[in-house]
Amino acid sequence: MQIYKVGGAVRDRLLGRPVTEVDWVVVGSSAEEMQAKGFRPVGADFPVFLHPVTGEEYALARTERKSGQGYGGFTFYASPKVTLEEDLIRRDLTINAMAEDGQGQLTDPYGGQADLAALQLRHVSPAFAEDPLRVLRVARFAARYAELGFTVAPETQVLMRQLAESGELLALTPERSWKEISRALMEPRPDVFVQVLRDCGALKELFPEVDQLFNSTAPLKDGTQTGMHTLKVLHRCSIHAQPLSVRWACLLMPLGQPQNLDAPGPAPTHAAATTIDVINARYKVPRECQELARLVGEFHQLGHQAMSLPALTLFELLQHFDIYRRPERFEQFVACCAMDAQSRHEGHPYPQAEYLRGAAEHVRAVQVKPLIDQGFKGAELGEALKRERLEAVRQYQCLHQHDAN
Known part of the structure; x- marks a missing residue:
């Protein structure tokens, strides 16, 4: 039995970045031997075991063969005879196909170190094109390492385009796709993730609605194309360390159907599925x-x-926004508006943010007890509370106008 540290832990150590999790591969062993040593098996798809003390994952060296569509369409073969090199060749990128033994000795059969030096995200073998999830993974790595200067190798872009055109991206489960999308949006350059998907034709398969934003013939008021503006907003979200919900909302923001609250008649409803609803359901x-x-x-x-x-x-x-029970959601809405506006007008203040927060605070400060003491109850209490809160908005606006003067 030989145990090697593999994948991201080796890559990030060589890049001088913090190692957050370690994956291990075990060569020359079997499931029976692992369990005899106290390792606990997990999952039924392939032989992965939890270390009895650390709880870290140890996988038996394995090969894989394409047997169906999508991310799960593979047959795995694990045996004591599978070599380290055979295990590494099934990985996605050369920079993820390196291993390190207990003495720190590096095994790099596919040029991972050279590609680290060349700042290239390059596939290990033609088998890359068998797994559609790798399109999303490469775009995610591009988003992670873009600021170090990494780009996708041209020959890997060719395979990514082939995968996008094959229709296999649509065979991915919503859960698996969302896992990659959500992780990519939280990388330092989520805009690069979207751009890489667009460059290889995957964006129009996964997000045809977002892809259309780049084809819009009607630019924004400042002359920027809607798609390019969306990329700027995503980049700004990262700079300001916005949470996933804000980044997701900013990606889909231009696809919304603006509501006119001044229009007569009943309040708008969500009976008809909007474009944003469709995308939310898709993933x-x-x-x-x-x-x-x-x-x-x-x-x-x-x-x-x-x-x-x-x-x-x-x-x-x-x-x-139900600012009384969900104040954090309104704060995230304000953040989205600020990211949007300040991406259009770099360096300009956005006074609307503090104005909206102030209005919400004034409305939340209205107390219900005095109304109950006055004898209001039931539906009448609700109406009275609404009148008081509306009056609080009017007072806030008067106060703000006075301060502005």
Whole structure:
């Protein structure tokens, strides 16, 4: 039995970056021997075991063969006869196909060190084109290492384009796709993730609605194309360490259907599935991200206009976000508006952010107890509370106008 440290832990050590998790591969052993040594098996797809003390994952060296569509369409073969080189050749990128033994001796059969030096993300073998998930993974690594100067090797881009054109990306499960998408959006350059997908034709397969933003013939007021502006907003989200829900909402922001709260008639409903709803459903996006993306798509224009909105419109905007029970969601909405506006006007202040926060604070400060003491109850209490909160918005606007003068 020989044990090697593999993959990201070796890559990041060579790059001088912190190693956050370690993967191990075991050569010359069997499932029976691993369990006899106290390792606990996990999963049924391939032989992976948990170390009895550290809990880290140890995988038996294995080969794989394409047997169906998608990420899961592979047959794995693990045996004491599988060599380290045979295990490493099934990996995606050369920089992830290096191993290190207990003495720190490096095994690099496919040129990973050379590609680290050349700042290249290059596939290990033609088998790369058998797994559609690798398109997303390479784009994610590009987003992680772009600021170090890494780019996707031209020959790897060719294989990524072949995968995009094969239709196999659509065979990925929503859960697996979302895992890669969400991780990529949290990398230092989420905009690079989107750009790499677009460059290889994968964006129009995975996000045809977002891809269309780059084909828009109607530029924004400052002359920027909507797709390029979206990339700038994503980059700004990363610079300001915004959470995943804000980054997701900013990606989908231009696809929203703006609501006019001044329009007569009943409040808008979500009976018809919007473009943002369709994308959220496609990837089974977590509820927090879904809700913020829909609200931001509908109301970000009102956020930008906050300081000139009538009191009733501003009040109804606050109501839509349930600022009483979900204050953090409204704060994330304000962040999305700021990321959008400041990406259009670099270096300009965004006073709407503090204005919106101030309005929310004034409305939240309205107490219900005095109304109960006055005898209001039931539906009448709800209406009275709404009137008081609307009055708080009016007072806030008057106060703000006075301060501005």
